[in-house]
Amino acid sequence: MYIDVKNILHELNEEIELLKSKVSHEPKLISLVVEPDPSTLSYLKTQKKTTKKYGVNLEIIESHNLEEDLNYYNEDKSVDGIFVSRPLPKRYSELDIARNINPKKDVEGVSFFNIGSMYYEEELFVPCTAEAVVKIIEENTKIQGKNVVVVGRSTTVGKPVAILLLKRGRDATVTVAHSKTIDLNEITQKADILVVAIGRANYIKQNFVKEGATIIDVGINVVDGKIVGDVSSEVVEKCEVTPVPGGVGSVTSLILIRNVFRAAINNSI
Numbered sequence: 001m002y003i004d005v006k007n008i009l010h011e012l013n014e015e016i017e018l019l020k021s022k023v024s025h026e027p028k029l030i031s032l033v034v035e036p037d038p039s040t041l042s043y044l045k046t047q048k049k050t051t052k053k054y055g056v057n058l059e060i061i062e063s064h065n066l067e068e069d070l071n072y073y074n075e076d077k078s079v080d081g082i083f084v085s086r087p088l089p090k091r092y093s094e095l096d097i098a099r100n101i102n103p104k105k106d107v108e109g110v111s112f113f114n115i116g117s118m119y120y121e122e123e124l125f126v127p128c129t130a131e132a133v134v135k136i137i138e139e140n141t142k143i144q145g146k147n148v149v150v151v152g153r154s155t156t157v158g159k160p161v162a163i164l165l166l167k168r169g170r171d172a173t174v175t176v177a178h179s180k181t182i183d184l185n186e187i188t189q190k191a192d193i194l195v196v197a198i199g200r201a202n203y204i205k206q207n208f209v210k211e212g213a214t215i216i217d218v219g220i221n222v223v224d225g226k227i228v229g230d231v232s233s234e235v236v237e238k239c240e241v242t243p244v245p246g247g248v249g250s251v252t253s254l255i256l257i258r259n260v261f262r263a264a265i266n267n268s269i
């Protein structure tokens with residue numbers, strides 16, 4: 001079966017409308033883009049749509065000098081939130097963003113300050129995709145004590161998902177697997193909840209999963225111009241699976257918008 005995220009989208013929609021009534025100016029989001037890959041282009045398309053819908057002023061800037069641009073928009077009082085697309089080209093490191101982005105404008109929660117806060121179990125801005133994953137799991141199943149396997153160890157998905165699910169109160173038992181893991185399918189078969197952020201189309205097949213598991217497919221792979229996830233479609237016969245598109249991605253983009261409103265409210269007081 002596919003997991004339906006419309007309740008979560010509805011709740012986020014209401015949360016955003018409430019924040020919208022409290023903000024005194026039109027929020028402004030800067031998206032800094034360096035050599036966008038197909039998944040980034042897809043996200044930018046969604047950002048254009050959602051920012052228009054909710055009344056956020058989006059400016060997409062093709063950056064040729066990330067550090068200089070970050071310094072500029074960090075200081076620009078008219079800017080509420082800054083988004084930097086990933087993956088970055090090799091000449092940059094994610095640390096360049098983590099060190100330099102103003103934590104108050106860091107709507108994706110990648111700065112040292114926001115990551116550090118999450119590590120100490122205080123959630124301020126946390127990576128949007130990771131928050132989307134956690135929200136979907138919480139809405140659909142009990143987490144406490146369950147075996148959660150996260151496949152992928154990226155800064156914005158794998159690692160923060162693991163930390164958020166370990167948090168006291170959520171109390172998952174978390175295993176993080178990755179590209180060097182030996183016999184991956186033996187580990188994923190033990191998962192009650194499986195979070196897949198590999199970045200390879202249809203990689204997870206039926207022999208990777210336990211019957212009845214909850215599967216969160218974070219993959220955004222563009223194949224022949226269409227978006228497909230990391231989980232192969234026949235897995236829905238055995239498990240509850242989030243669809244791609246219409247699953248994690250759609251929740252992620254609303255969380256980003258909500259964070260921009262939060263940043264805008266903080267920016268006006």
Ligand SMILES: Nc1nc(=O)c2c([nH]1)NC[C@@H]1CN(c3ccc(C(=O)N[C@@H](CCC(=O)O)C(=O)O)cc3)C=[N+]21
Pocket residue numbers: 039040041042043045046083084085086087108128129156220227244245246247248249250252253
């Ligand atoms: N700093 C950074 N943060 C990201 O979160 C990030 C990124 N860089 N780089 C690119 C990937 C890709 N990504 C998507 C998120 C939502 C949709 C999305 O909204 N998809 C819709 C519809 C897409 C369609 O069908 O056109 C859906 O899944 O239903 C797509 C792609 C975020 N990423």
